Amino acid sequence: MKSDDGWLVALWLLISIVIGWLSYVNPTHFVSPDSTYYLSFAGLLVGLDGDQYGHVSAGWEGTFPLGYPLLVGTLAKGTGTSLLVASKLLNILLTGVFLFIWRQRIGARRAVWVGSVLLLGGFLRLLIYTWSEWAFLILLLEWVWFISQAEPTASTPASRFRYVAYLLLLTVGLFLLRYVGGYVVGVYGLLALGTYRRVGWEMGRQRIWPDLAYGLVSVAFMIGYFYLNSLLTPSAYGGDRFYETAETMGDKLYLIAVALINELLLLRDYIPGEPVLLVLIGIILQLGLVRWIWPGLKQQRATLPDWGERERSVWRVLLLSAGTYLAILFIMRLFSPFNGPNARLMAPVMFPLLVLAAFWISRWNNMLARRQLGRWWAVLLLCSWLQLLPQADLWEKLQHILSR
Structure with a gap:
C-alpha cells in the first residue's frame, strides 16, 4: 500500500473510531427526536422493532422521506445488528465511500485533504448523530460534480x-x-x-x-x-409545517443573521440563550490560528496555476447551489416556524464550500508549505472538537471549583 493510501485509510479509521466511541459513551447514543422518527420508520419498512427509541410508527410516515430509514433498515436487516447500530455503521460506510470516490477522482494524497474536513467538530457531530444529512451531503456533491463535468x-x-x-x-x-x-x-x-x-x-x-x-x-x-x-x-x-406564531419579522431575521454568523465560527457555534464561554474561547482560538495560517495561504496562492475550465465549472455550480439553497431555506423560515437555521440545516452550504477549499489547497506543489499548513490545520481541527462538548455554563462551574 502506498503511503498516501495508508494516510487515507488511517483517516477513515480515525473517523470510524470517533463515531463508534462517542456513540457508545453518550447516554442517548446521539439519538435526537428526529432520529426516533428515522429509526421507527426504518423498523416499519423492514419488519424490525423500531418503536423502542421513543417514537411509534403506526403506519406510513410522511414526516421525513423514506430514503434514509430504508438505508438504515436494509443495513440492519443485512448485518443482523440493531437499527441504532446500523445507523452508525451506515455513516461509517458512507465515509469510506466518500473517501474512495475522491481518491479515484483526485488521488489519495489530495483526498486526505478533502476528507480531513470531516474532522471539523461540526461535521463530526453530523456523522455521529442518527441523521440523514451525511448521506444527503455525499449525494449532493456527486450531483454537483456530475453536472459540472x-x-x-x-x-x-x-x-x-x-x-x-x-x-x-x-x-x-x-x-x-x-x-x-x-x-x-x-x-x-x-x-x-x-x-x-x-x-x-x-x-x-x-x-x-x-x-x-x-x-x-x-x-x-x-x-x-x-x-x-x-x-x-x-x-x-x-x-402542519406552515402556521402563524408569535415571532416577529425581527425575530426571524435575527435567527437568520445568527445562522450566517455561525457559519464563520468553525470551533464553536453560538446558540441564543445558551452559555457563551466556549463560543468566546473558540473565537479567540480561531482568530489566532487564522493569523498564523493566512500568510502561507497568500504566498502559495501566487504560485498555483490557474483553475482549469472543469474546476471553474465545479466552483460555479457550487456557488449557485449554495446561494439557491440559502434563499429557499430563509424564505421557508419566514413562513414555517421550524428550528432556526443551525449547523445541521446549513451544512449543504458550508460543507461543499469547505471541500472545494480543501480541493484547492491539495493542489499545492510545495511540500514544505503543505506540511506547515497541515500542522496548523490539524490544530484547528482538534480545537474544533469544542463543538462536541455539551452545552454547560462552564464559567459557573469554574467559579464553583475555585471557591472550593
Whole structure:
C-alpha cells in the first residue's frame, strides 16, 4: 500500500473510531427526536422493532422521506445488528465511500485533504448523530460534480438518455433523503438558462429536450410522492409545517443573521440563550490560528496555476447551489416556524464550500508549505472538537471549583 493510501485509510479509521466511541459513551447514543422518527420508520419498512427509541410508527410516515430509514433498515436487516447500530455503521460506510470516490477522482494524497474536513467538530457531530444529512451531503456533491463535468448535448440518443437517467437517479435520491433536496431541479434550471444565453438559443435547442425531460420527470416524481403521503397520512408533507406564531419579522431575521454568523465560527457555534464561554474561547482560538495560517495561504496562492475550465465549472455550480439553497431555506423560515437555521440545516452550504477549499489547497506543489499548513490545520481541527462538548455554563462551574 502506498503511503498516501495508508494516510487515507488511517483517516477513515480515525473517523470510524470517533463515531463508534462517542456513540457508545453518550447516554442517548446521539439519538435526537428526529432520529426516533428515522429509526421507527426504518423498523416499519423492514419488519424490525423500531418503536423502542421513543417514537411509534403506526403506519406510513410522511414526516421525513423514506430514503434514509430504508438505508438504515436494509443495513440492519443485512448485518443482523440493531437499527441504532446500523445507523452508525451506515455513516461509517458512507465515509469510506466518500473517501474512495475522491481518491479515484483526485488521488489519495489530495483526498486526505478533502476528507480531513470531516474532522471539523461540526461535521463530526453530523456523522455521529442518527441523521440523514451525511448521506444527503455525499449525494449532493456527486450531483454537483456530475453536472459540472458531464455535457447533456452528447452525440447519440443513447448517451443523452444515460445522462438524463443518471441525473434523475441523483435527484430522486436527494429528494428521498431530504424533501428540500428537490431544490437542485431549480439550480439546474438556472444553469440551463445561463447556458442558453451564453451559447445562443439556436445552439441551446440541442440540449433543451434532455433538460425538459429531467425537470418534468423530477417534478412529477416529487408531486407523486407528496400525493402518496396525502393518501397514507393526514398530510402531504408530514404535518402542519406552515402556521402563524408569535415571532416577529425581527425575530426571524435575527435567527437568520445568527445562522450566517455561525457559519464563520468553525470551533464553536453560538446558540441564543445558551452559555457563551466556549463560543468566546473558540473565537479567540480561531482568530489566532487564522493569523498564523493566512500568510502561507497568500504566498502559495501566487504560485498555483490557474483553475482549469472543469474546476471553474465545479466552483460555479457550487456557488449557485449554495446561494439557491440559502434563499429557499430563509424564505421557508419566514413562513414555517421550524428550528432556526443551525449547523445541521446549513451544512449543504458550508460543507461543499469547505471541500472545494480543501480541493484547492491539495493542489499545492510545495511540500514544505503543505506540511506547515497541515500542522496548523490539524490544530484547528482538534480545537474544533469544542463543538462536541455539551452545552454547560462552564464559567459557573469554574467559579464553583475555585471557591472550593
